[in-house]
Amino acid sequence: MTADDLQASTIDAVPLRHPWRWVSAGVIIVLVALFLYGAATNPDYHWSTYSKYLFDQRISTAAWNTIQLTVLSMVLAVVLGVVLAVMRLSPNPVLRSVSWVYIWVFRGTPIYVQLVFWGLFPVLYKNIQLGIPFGPSFFHFSIQQLSLYFELSVIGLGLNEAAYMAEIIRAGISSVPEGQTEASTALGMSWWMTMRRTILPQAMRVIIPPTGNEVISMLKTTSLVIAVPYSLELYGRAHDIGIALFQPIPLLMVAATWYLAITSILMVGQHYLERYFSRGASRRLTPKQLEALARAQRVVEEHQ
Amino acid sequence: MTAMVVAERVCKNFGALKVLKGVTLTVVRGQVMCMVGPSGSGKSTFLRCINHLESINAGRLYVDGELVGYREKGGKLHELSAREAAKQRRDVGMVFQHFNLFPHRTALQNITEAPVHVKKVAKQSAGQRARDLLEMVGLSEKADAYPAQLSGGQQQRVAIARALAMDPKLMLFDEPTSALDPELVGEVLNVMRDLARAGMTMLVVTHEMGFAREVADQLVFMDDGVIVESGKPRDVLANPQHQRTKAFLSKLL
Numbered sequence: 001m002t003a004d005d006l007q008a009s010t011i012d013a014v015p016l017r018h019p020w021r022w023v024s025a026g027v028i029i030v031l032v033a034l035f036l037y038g039a040a041t042n043p044d045y046h047w048s049t050y051s052k053y054l055f056d057q058r059i060s061t062a063a064w065n066t067i068q069l070t071v072l073s074m075v076l077a078v079v080l081g082v083v084l085a086v087m088r089l090s091p092n093p094v095l096r097s098v099s100w101v102y103i104w105v106f107r108g109t110p111i112y113v114q115l116v117f118w119g120l121f122p123v124l125y126k127n128i129q130l131g132i133p134f135g136p137s138f139f140h141f142s143i144q145q146l147s148l149y150f151e152l153s154v155i156g157l158g159l160n161e162a163a164y165m166a167e168i169i170r171a172g173i174s175s176v177p178e179g180q181t182e183a184s185t186a187l188g189m190s191w192w193m194t195m196r197r198t199i200l201p202q203a204m205r206v207i208i209p210p211t212g213n214e215v216i217s218m219l220k221t222t223s224l225v226i227a228v229p230y231s232l233e234l235y236g237r238a239h240d241i242g243i244a245l246f247q248p249i250p251l252l253m254v255a256a257t258w259y260l261a262i263t264s265i266l267m268v269g270q271h272y273l274e275r276y277f278s279r280g281a282s283r284r285l286t287p288k289q290l291e292a293l294a295r296a297q298r299v300v301e302e303h304q
Numbered sequence: 305m306t307a308m309v310v311a312e313r314v315c316k317n318f319g320a321l322k323v324l325k326g327v328t329l330t331v332v333r334g335q336v337m338c339m340v341g342p343s344g345s346g347k348s349t350f351l352r353c354i355n356h357l358e359s360i361n362a363g364r365l366y367v368d369g370e371l372v373g374y375r376e377k378g379g380k381l382h383e384l385s386a387r388e389a390a391k392q393r394r395d396v397g398m399v400f401q402h403f404n405l406f407p408h409r410t411a412l413q414n415i416t417e418a419p420v421h422v423k424k425v426a427k428q429s430a431g432q433r434a435r436d437l438l439e440m441v442g443l444s445e446k447a448d449a450y451p452a453q454l455s456g457g458q459q460q461r462v463a464i465a466r467a468l469a470m471d472p473k474l475m476l477f478d479e480p481t482s483a484l485d486p487e488l489v490g491e492v493l494n495v496m497r498d499l500a501r502a503g504m505t506m507l508v509v510t511h512e513m514g515f516a517r518e519v520a521d522q523l524v525f526m527d528d529g530v531i532v533e534s535g536k537p538r539d540v541l542a543n544p545q546h547q548r549t550k551a552f553l554s555k556l557l
Contacts, residue, residue, distance in 0.1 A: 183404035186355055187418035187470060188394035191386060197421060201408050279408060282452060289453075 049250035053241065054257060062237035063258045069153060069222040069233055074215050076158030081165025086195060088170055099166065106163035111156075115227040118156035122148065150232075153225040161218060168210045172203035204277040212270035216263050234258055308333045308368055308474050308505045309354060315362035316349055323349045325529035326363065331474075331522075336506040338516035338537065341526035342552055347509040348401075350526070351476050354507070355396050356389055367396060368473060394422060397467030401479040403459040405451040411438065411462045412447040415469045423470065430469070437465035441495050457488030461495055468499075475499065477508040513556060517541055525549045 039045055053059055087099035106114070131137030176199050184194040223235035231240065234255050242251030285293070309331035316324040323346045331337045339347045352358045353365060356373040365372045373389060374381040384392070406414050415434035419425040425433075438444050441461035451459050460480055467475060477496065481489040493515050500506055500519050510516060516523055516537050523537035525546070533540055533549045544550045 177404075179400060179402055179404035180406065182357060183398075183400065183406070185357060185390075186393055186396075186398040187466070188390045188422045189418065190390050193421060197417065198406055202406075279450070285453065289449075 044249060045253070046247050046250040049245065049247050050253050053238075053251060053254050056241075056254075058237055058241065059234070059254060059258070062232060062234045063262070065150075065232050066219065066222050066234040066258075067262060069150075069157065069225065070215065070219045072154045073157035073161060073222075074218055076154065077161035077165045077214075077218075078211070080158065080162035081169050082200075084162060084166035085169035085173060088166065089173060091191070103163045103166055106160050107167075111160045111221065112224055112227050114160050115153070115156045115224055118152045119149070119228040121152060149225075149228050149230040153222075153228050153230045156228065157218065157221060157225070161214065164214060165211070168214070169203065169207055172205075172207035173199055175206045176202045201277070205274075208270065208274050208277055212266070212273075215266055215270075219262055219266070220259060306333045307331065307366075309507065310366040311350075311354075311363065312365075313363040314350070314353060314360050314365050316346070316353060316358060317361050323529055324353070324360070327526075327529070327531055328363075329524060329531060329534065331505060331507055333505050334503045335521040336500045336504075336508065336519050337522040337524060338520035339507065339509045339524045339526055340511065340513070340516065340552070341532075345526045346529045347526050348478050351398075351478050351507065351509055354474075354476060355393055355398050367392070390422075394418075394470055395473050397470060397472035397475040399460070399463050399467055399475065399477045399480050401482050403451070403456070403463045403483075405459055405463055405466070407451050410448050410450055411443065411454070414451070414462055415466045418466070419469050434465070434469060437468055438462070440468075440498075441465050442491070455488060456484045457491045460484065460492045464492075464495055464499070473505065475504055475506045477506065477510070479509050479511070481510070481512060511556070513541060513553075525552065527552070 040047070084099045084102060087095040088103075090096060127140050127142050129137040129140035131139070173195075180198050180202065181194055184198045189197065222233050225231075225233060226236050231237065238251040238255035239248070242248035245251070307330045309329070311327050311329050313326040313328055314324055315322070315326055325346075327346070327350055329337075339350070341347055349358060353360050354367060354372065359373050370392065371381075372392065373384055375384060375388075376382075405411075406417065409417060412431065412434050415437055416427070416430040419430040419433070420427055435444065435447065438447055441464060443458060443461055443465075446454060446458060446462070451462070454462065464480075480496070481492050484492065489512065493512060496506070496508070496515070497519055508516075508520070520537045522534060523540045524534040525532050525540060525544075525548075527548050533544060533546045540549065541553065544553055
């Protein structure tokens, strides 16, 4: 008996039909069409203003400022978040308590209040000095003379977000089974090397989806920096122009369009990051491995 | 005949719970000792103490003449720093019941991880050595597979190769076949048998009496935190002296 005799013919069945999917899709299309028609014919949307300002240079510059605020504050938050999470899980009780207090304060007060506080920072601390405590100072400059609202916004957003990132990262680290630490320790790795080489790379798979969430959330939280006050980001700028024109609605639509566009780009980035860090997580073979196995199978069959 | 592991009245508590109640034994260099006993008897804990994954509460524990986890100075014990403890562990290989391979690294990367990053061996020579070890455990063609793509028996063989890559002077096996399907047990035991023949000093916690009878130089029966009986495996298995040993063995057969 050869392999061909054993092989049954390939199944050619009628696929299962799904009529209700078609019905519901039809209903939704009608509703969307109604809404679009209403929006297009309602003069209060001021679509001409919308199209005029969508690619206005002031708006695109503001969008760029928003992206910078988001990226810089998230970088600060992730770096600080890793440090705080590692501190919270470290065997050193001093580091553990410091991290706990930090998270308690920065997660326990509203972001708006914190941003107002950072705006008042130059009032509280007029000069920065570098020197020996209670002794001579080597270097000092006045921060009141500088206009640091952008930097203060980044610090305010970043320090607040770090508290949340620390908890996300801690959850990720805790999700890695204990046996991984044991195996690394048994191989003679130090605690820090175990963290860096074994635990954190595996924790990334759990950390990335909520972090993507946080980035997208941060993009929109940047609209609160008006509290600092910094108003050259997307929402602040669109709002100001809208007020000046007595047409807030089209400018809000402009801002919303930009936010949506940036979010979409961020989602693509998240997809690729997730794919990279999920390697080894599933027993599903990669296309490359499947191809190699199929090739090997063919060779065996040809030899029979 | 020199001793690789010397335990003198080793005690270990977890809070108020006494897990080891004075374990005294000697593993001779180049020999294989198998530890058997009911679950909860303290076998695994004892193994973990040897690698200082747990620190002991009383007694003395030596590996290759060196006190484990402490330094004796002026009649007092001083805890070793994390760095010194890590250095001690490098020379002791450990194989776990649940393999504990690094899932984000391929079989080959699992094996080269510690030599490259702990011992600072050059990547090239560590890779070559890893391939040799994979061949030794019969998995040359699985070098680039991730652990999730390997069967339990294959994973455990990679784990043995990973431990061997550090050139340990002692290998600890913590129930290496207990998590495996019956048809996969043999392939792991074969690798361990070869290792024993090659002269590796091994301490094996196991329920595989056939393996113990054939390979072990010494068999130790442990129950309730103490060593109840020890001797040549043939003698202990065929003619147990102690009531508790008899009861345990009768349940197995």
